[in-house]
Amino acid sequence: MDCIFCKIVNKQIPSALVYEDPNFLAFLDISPANKGHALVIPKQHYETYTDLPDNVLKELAVVTKKVAEAINKSLNPDGLNIFMNNKQAAGQIVPHAHYHIVPRFKNDGIRFEWPHKKYDDGENKVYAEKIRNSMQ
Ligand code: 5GP
Ligand code: ZN
DSSP states (O other): OOOHHHHHHTTSSOOOEEEEOSSEEEEEOSSOSSTTOEEEEESSOOOSGGGSOHHHHHHHHHHHHHHHHHHHHHHOOSEEEEEOOOSGGGTOOSSSOOEEEEEEOTTOOOOOOOOOOOOOTTHHHHHHHHHHHTOO
């Protein structure tokens, strides 16, 4: 598989390793938003968040927390952003599901901005119902 993160898992390309166990890996982003910006991945290749089996997702969340706690302890940031981009339209460049953990510092100049759009009257209920009715 021609996936850069699978190659990192297989040690075909090097990374600055932060955590490894039999099923998960965390390493530093090569081009960090702030120094210490880490990526947490399952070793098995899945493309997006919703592709992850529940058991993998649960363990990934726990590993992500472990790495986040270590970043807090070692780098003492003022905050953390923890997020996942899913599909190209949402900014995913590497199609191997990964959490970003970005240590944040007051006045670090990073802006995660999105527009604050408005619903027409009652439209939020329509959207909520649509989503609710699609839940399994
Ligand atoms: P995405 O946009 O897919 O959510 O994030 C992919 C991230 O992977 C980017 O922040 C990018 O800097 C990082 N990245 C891409 N290629 C490599 C690589 O070869 N090694 C490491 N450590 N990070 C990478
Ligand atoms: Zn992969």
